[in-house]
Amino acid sequence: MATKADRTLMQGFTCTEPARRNPRNGRSLPHHKEWEFEVQKWFRSGDAMADANGDAVHDGRLLLGLVGGGLAACASHSRLNHPGVETPLRKLLAFPGPIRNFKAFGIDCKHRGQGGAIADDAMEYVLADMFARERYAPTLVIARVDRRNAASEAFLGRHEFALIDDLPEPDEYRNWFTVLEAE
Known part of the structure; x- marks a missing residue:
């Protein structure tokens, strides 16, 4: 679980390449992977930590994965508290838990x-923490992924998440789910 002492570490978190620059004037062009840039900005800005710390009612969590003293992974989760998503989700999947x-x-x-080993280990750790x-x-577990982010959708598929097409979502995100159970 991240603490205030981790804030400096998180400000250096880089999960996307820098934006490309216009060769004529050197100005930044719009980022080619907006979804990665938004995640990076959220973790770096301190919003992820503030969200986790301010979400005690919904058990907000911010988890950091360290490798060799450096930050390798960041993840955030909480109990769902969005009736517009929760109600249709419970009806669709008949899930009472x-x-x-x-x-x-x-x-x-x-x-x-590196073959996805760190990502896979981080995902297993986060899912175990949720459970x-x-x-x-x-x-x-529900995850929303930008529909242009094919790599994240494939990653969720490898971790036994399934796509839910029937939830009403007016934006560019698609909903994925999995159920965690004791083995």
Whole structure:
């Protein structure tokens, strides 16, 4: 769990390449992977920590993964508290138990391209944390992913998340879910 002492570490978190520059004037162009840039900005700005610390009612969590003393992964989750999503989700899946909202997940660029081992380990740790927070009761996990982010959708698929097409969402995000159960 992240603390105030981790704020400086988080300000250096880089989970996307820098924006490209206009070759004529050197100005930044719009970022080519906006979804990665938004996640990076959220973790760096301190909003992720403020969100986790201010969300005690919904058990907000901000988890950091360190490798060799450097920040390798960031993840945030909490209990779902959004009736506009929760009600149709419960109806669609007939799930009466707790629901965790997977808010954000990122792997630092220095730790990418290594066969996904760090990302997979981080995901397993986050899912175990969610399950433990719900006292090992069957737990539904929902994650929203920008529909242009094929890599994250494939990653969720490898971790047994399934796409939900039937939830009303007016934006560019798609909903994915999995159910955590004792083995």
